[in-house]
Amino acid sequence: MKYRPENTPPESLRARDETELCSTQHARPAKSFNDMHWLKQLGVRTIATTGVQRLFMTPFESQVTSLLFHRFFGPGESVSCGRERIRKMCGWLSQKFTVLNADQFADCLPTQEFPERTLLITIDDAHKEVLDVIDVFQQFGISPVVFVPLGWIDSASSQQPEPTLAAMVTLLEHSDDCHWKLEFSNGVCVDLKSQGRLSGIDTIVELCANSEGFTAELRNQLTEFDAKSRDLTSEFCTWHELQSLHQMGVSMGSHSVSHCRMAGHSAGRLRYEFEESRRVLIQRFGTCRLFAYPYGTRDVHDAHTEKLLHAAGYDNAFLVHAGFGLNGKRFALPRVDIPDLELNDRLFRALSVGAQIPLIHSKNVFRKEHRRHPKSDQ
Ligand SMILES: [Zn+2]
Structure with a gap:
């Protein structure tokens, strides 16, 4: 896919005018933002507006923030409305944060000397929706890193003569x-x-x-x-599309070969997942320093996976848990997950500065206590 000149929608949208775009609905079933549990929303908003998170967390100025996106449009949201929402979001991020690209981020990690209010934008899975918004990120000088699941991209790329x-x-x-x-x-x-x-x-x-x-x-x-395979991978970018993104300043990181849960796999399989994905990404894009665990929960990661990732040549790896403190954990870095919903400005900003983190921590503490004393509430 080629791209239109800077500041214009990508080619996939070229034939449509804005009126048509406004009526273009994404195929996912309509589900509104209000589907999020109202208590959780209320909690996040209350914490954000009262500044309670400052009591629990690193001061905002010295936070290192990584945001995780998968898709960019809410269910039922039109492309033009979604792009406008992303434009506002990027404007706010570029004002409030120092946005780094993947190489700048990885270069700062060994010394942990980051600029004030560092931000890295990460995108997992290389869903085709990234093609509809990448020019908006580019307008604000934001260069995200896309974490690529090798097998999905290989399958989605028609230029592969054989799987x-x-x-x-x-x-x-x-x-x-x-x-x-x-x-x-x-x-x-x-x-x-x-x-x-x-x-x-x-x-x-x-x-x-x-x-x-x-x-x-x-x-x-x-x-x-x-x-x-067609059923499985039709929603993901091809190599050609990733190459176009790369030319627009997007970095590529590994999201494994088969997007499997790493926990429970043999050392041989893990080596294959880590080494083969990195080998191919280096061959195609020249470098691959970062890894993101598929699913990203803490249980997919342990000392063994860290050792193998290090041996495979990665500089660091991301999980998906809400936090800003790096604490020298190169292979278990936190990311704030931005849900695939039509978030309004206030909620997006609250999530980006970590308003939900005290709630998540409280929930984890409660679960641990409950596991330790299972009968205490009877
Ligand atoms: Zn993923």
């Missing part, structure tokens, strides 16, 4: 009906149903990672690859 091992492993990881029984010429048989998905994929990765011959044998047996 890569990454695309096939990704299909096996996410297919609802994982019934395949695969036989290879060296006598190895993988029955994903009886053997189990994790163990079966481990065997396939070990066998195919270093042998194109076995990868071709796998391809011949995955007869439903094309149809199933």
